[in-house]
Amino acid sequence: MEPINWHTFFFLLFSLVACAFAVAVLISTNIVRMAFYLTLSLGATSGLFFLAGADFVGAMQLLIYVGGTLVLLIFGVMLTAQGPFISMKTAGGEWVLATIVGGALLALLLQTAFSVNDWHGPAAATPSHFGAREASSDPLTQPFTPATETASVRTASVTRGAKPAGEPSPWSEEAPRTATRLGMGLLGARVDLLEQHDDTLRHGMSGYLLPFEIVSVHLLVVLVGAAYLARAKRRARN
């Protein structure tokens, strides 16, 4: 029998968990449970990120989203957790309306997702790309296990030759060190683009120092603002 593609396996696992709990969030009425489901959904999503090779983003998701944001939310939940608000029913009509509109949107998105042929996955390759395809799809057929890197990836990365070393699957030896690159990118040095042999792609790509600064300032402002609001409310109370 053909070997299980563990990437697919875990993808299905995580995506199912994520979607299922997302829907659970949607249909649950108990706000605390919603938060809990959301946690699980986000956790599963971070798993998806790891699968997609974005290990740093995944960890970030876990740390900030699941860790920070949701703790914050649960805070709110508990601060406002009083009988009537725990579960607030929604009128059926709105449900219908939401379903229709959401369905439309979903249909639209799905249609878009499958509209492009190249996106169906590495297998759907034109023969011209075959060597490269073989190479870069190779790690995917590798069983999913930490740091498994058998000769095939080696050869793959060798045969790939010209192709930048950033490409192999995230669990192989040459796994892209997204952490470092992201760090450098945020500091304005796009080290990943050194490997970008295609000038048209390298062209116009720059670092993210300014957005980084802006975001950090923004965060500061937000913290101050949040603190202020919180204080203001306490004053309002007494």
Add this chain to the structure above:
Amino acid sequence: MELSQTIPLLLGLAWLLPLASFAVIVLFGPRMGKSGVLSGHVATGAILTSAVLSLLALALWLEKHGVQEPQQPEHDSHGARRMSTVRRVTHVAENEPEHADEFADGPADRPRGIQPLFGSWYSLGTFGSEGASRFPPLRVEIGYYIDTLTICMFAMVGVIATCIHFYSLAYMHEELDDVTDHEVTLPDGHHLHRPGRFPRFFQYLSLFCFSMLGLVIAGNLAMVFVFWELVGICSYLLIGFYYERKSASTAANKAFIVNRVGDFGMIIGMMALWGSLGTFTFGGPDGVFALVRPASQKHHLVVPDGMVRAAARDQIAAGVAPTSTQINAWRQDGYGYGLLVIAGLGVFCGCVGKSAQFPLHVWLPDAMEGPTPVSALIHAATMVAAGVYLVGRFFPVLTPEVLLVIAYIGGITLFIAATIAITATDIKRVLAYSTVSQLGLMMLSLGIGGWLAGLYHLFTHAFFKALLFLCSGSVIHACHTNEMPRMGGLRKKMPWTAYTMLIGCLAISGVGIPGFLGLSGFYSKDAILAQAFSFADSSGHTLLLVAATAGAAITSFYMFRLWYMTFAGSPRDKHIYEHAHESPSVMYLPLVILAVFAVGVAWTMPLTPLSLENLLEQARPKGAQSAGQIWTDLTIPEEHASHEFHDQATLAATAMWVIGILLATAFYGVRSLDPEDVRVQFAKLYSFVRHKWWFDEIYAVLFVQPVLLLSRAAAGIDRRWIDWLVDRSAGWTVGVSRVDDAIDRWFVDGLVDRIANSTYSLGLALRGWQSGRLRRYVMWIVVGTVGLFVLISWFLELAVAGS
């Protein structure tokens, strides 16, 4: 790192550290420790560090360049003398052969050349563009010009400033908590009660140190000027430190305004330079020095082409091509020499103001209103010496005429100040006048070509005068008065102060045993006197010699007068004497340190040529003195030529200090003579001198009153005419605005109202959409998105189909 980078780095750090501490104190001053006590330590630490850095730089410099033997012609007589002195460890035999060639080609290209380090740290701006005019564009840079002189100045300023900072820590301690100023009486009869200003004091000190060092290290005239003004403002701020006191604030203003007069001259000088040479920088191939004393001419004084062209602009306008031959011809005719003179005089004007020379010396004595450490640091050791330093730095550019002017100004100052100092009774004022006269002495020495001697004296003077001031400060600290007549006999109460001050007095009077050993003042003074002798000998300006010699005598006289009146004899004011006490160790330890310097700074390190004099010798500007072109019979003698006069110089100096001290002892020590008799005898002269030669009064009549009159007249005109005009125009304006108002109301408002109304009704129409339902909004967003997408895709298809 290569030395040429290390030294600027070190000095730059040493320069910027005080600025840093200034910034820190400005920001956090009062919050540092209890009522800002830490600010003092910060400032002290900063200046201490920069002192260490400067010394380090000095060490590196020495280690790189070493110190040459002084290479002047030795005559057997001096040979003997030299051999016997510790100062010069040289051998006649070695130096003998050198005479011939030295006299042959003059000092111009003597192998004294240690190339100064110059460069730019940061360019503030470039004005004009390359090739726009015949000048290079004017670059205003933060640059540096470092030679031995600079480094020595750094070390000197660093050391003294450090001592004074430490001293101030104790001296200003009462500023730590609220101060009741007994010299200020408020309208309600009470004394002023104000919070202490400890941090402010040290913040000013730091700013001053920064500015002073910047002035020293400056690499171009513009930068010099900037820091020149900075030290000015620091001195202003510190003189007016107790600004509630009327006297203090007036003194500060006086200092500031008088200095402006000098700086005006300086600006003229700078304009003369820039307008004709188009550069401010000292060093470098196109620097001022290189232009005025081109190496091609063996560093002789040459009027630069720029000045020649500037002077001959009429001919050039008339169409004469300024070829090099033509320019040389013009130069022969003396074109542009005037400009050079003006430049020199202008720059010297600044120095006159800053270091309180004759016409503008009036501010310095009043500046004694500031706290004593300030007087010691700014008004004795460093800032006032900056003028002398600048003259020394600018020496190559100065023509003999300018030098002569400088010499006379110095001589006059020296004499006037010395005479005034005799009769002054305020201990600090005595020192102030002595400072003025010593500065005059330096100026004189520079003016008569004694470059080395002058700067030499600048260094020694800095040390012992700072020492003297600090001592007087500790005395004042002890008895809370400046009046010497109320002191006396303090020797027993405050031995440290008394004896360190005694050392200071000995040093400033130039006490020493000829041919054997002497205090620092001894060496510098006899160098100056020697130069004066040779100058008088070569060009019969004997007056300067007399002034210098007499000055020496008077100096030692009033210094010892001061010492006797303060420390010797019996206490005149019991009350004060009871309460007098020795200052804390943190105050008299700096005294001791400075005393050590005052004694030994001029000595030679045994068995090495390493001595301050030989160090400065390295920095001596290249180039021989040439004859003046306006006063053609005037030639400034070379300094090395002055050594044949060393004997009489030494003798004269010794005689002078002996006379002075004997007189002082006679009058105030053993009181065998009564000063009162003299006072009665020469009542007129006494009152004349006592009133400081009526300088302030004369100035009041000459300048102050006219200005007041003028301003009154202006005020009157203002009131009578201009106000009337303004009122009228106001009336008209009212009339016009009435009309305007009507227009506004009828037309503009009407329009605006209509628009507003329509907007309002529109809003009323639209508000229905604003349901306030968050979720409804979300719905609409989604619907909009989908709709948009559909539309776009549809239109895209249309477009594709259409194309």
Add this chain to the structure above:
Amino acid sequence: MNLLSQPVGLSHYLVVGAVLFVAGVACMATKRNALGVLLGIELVLNGANVNFVAFSSSWLRSDSQFAMGLEGHLVALFVIVLAAAEAAVALAITLNFYNNHATIDVDRADELQG
């Protein structure tokens, strides 16, 4: 087994993203609880993030030279951070609302309606 042996592609990720997104939108649209709306927003942002990450990884698609590379990751990072900030502020607002109106029902927050 066939399903499991097929390598997944970009589309699959996009589907997940779409589902999350729509779920979030629907959540925002249906929940009366202000915090519920917040959760919905988080879901929406998350769906967007999935898309970003998926687009940025180059071995999910046959035209891998068009992968966004790090851009996707970076944008995702920014989204996450800003989401955290947004959550903080929104929460503060909600609490304020709660303290002023003693409710967190968004339908009651219609004082500004026309």
Add this chain to the structure above:
Amino acid sequence: MAEFLALYLPSWLAYLVAGLVHCALLLLIPFAGAMFFVWVERKVSARIQDRLGPTRVGGRFGWLQLLADGLKLINKEDVMPKDADALLFRMAPYVSFCASFTALLALPFSQGWVPQHMNVGVFFILAVLGLEVFGVILGGYSSASKWSLFGAMREAAQVVSYEVPLGLCVVVPVMIAGSMDLVTIASMQAGLFTNWFIFHDPFTFITFWVYFTCAVASVNRAPFDLAEAESELVAGFHTEYSGFRWLAFYMAEYGSMFAVSGLAAILFFGGWNGPLPVAELLRLTHDTGPVAGYLGNLLGLFNFVFKCVAGVTVMIWVRWTLPRLRIDQVLKTCLKYCTPLAAGAFLGAAVWTLYLPGGVGLRSRPYVEVLERAPQNARQPSTSAAPDRIAAKPQPILRAGGINPPE
């Protein structure tokens, strides 16, 4: 191991088995570890309070006491408040447990003995440990008791605010190492103990202590154990819990204690590298051969576990020495002391590494050597457990840092 099995089994089964075995090994830590630590805690606290502690059960040191405890807990009746939120109430302990267990997943126990090697290991561990608070919050909320709710809220506040200084402290070694890969970080500190990051410069030294404080706080041990302050809230968030669920919370706590100690050991104390490079001296490295390498790894494992246990013991010691803080004191400690200290240390360390990259003079060998050694290491075909070839990855800054274009 997986490859080894793959020779005999179908690959998916092989990997399943391998994974299960790894998990089993890891599960030893929370299970056995918890029991052991309970016993240690009892003994230590007894000694500190001048008692004997458990002596009877099973011989002299009462070493069977732990087993007895475990059995007792498992046999306990499992009660749940009437109006508790059943689902969440059941979930909560396992959430906590999973969090602290998953944290162990990225912990390298020895040269390359790391269950899941990822190059953002530090980050991952922090993130996952941060998740533990969820269990606590949910448990506290769902068990419908005000004590629990108070405990949970306190816990939330405390953990959320202590994440900040904790992260800052962790960033310091990461910055020095230039990598978030625990294996890289640890292998950088190989050699004499002077290479440990805690001795890298004064700032790291400070950082370690701040880290330790924050770690204690973030696993809510005394003096920061406000979430279960017996004196005020009956038992804090697990007031209503009993039996195995309670045990799960308990194991989660000890597991995360172990994890943070392990993190400390790796970040500051050279991970599996002993104070003296014994393994290198005895040539017990993979260069000499698989068996030697295995022995070396065992040695490393011993080092690492020893350090972790030491860390946990110190925590216990602290717990029984210091009194509990008030909540405001806890937050003040975090915001007024730990955070500024950490930030300052971070700044200082940054400057230090910028100007004295080699650290203080005591370094027995520079990083560079590690970096140079690394690539050959990575090239070597190694036969033992998978990840060890990634053991010493070259410092990513050098590789991907854009200073030199990739090969």
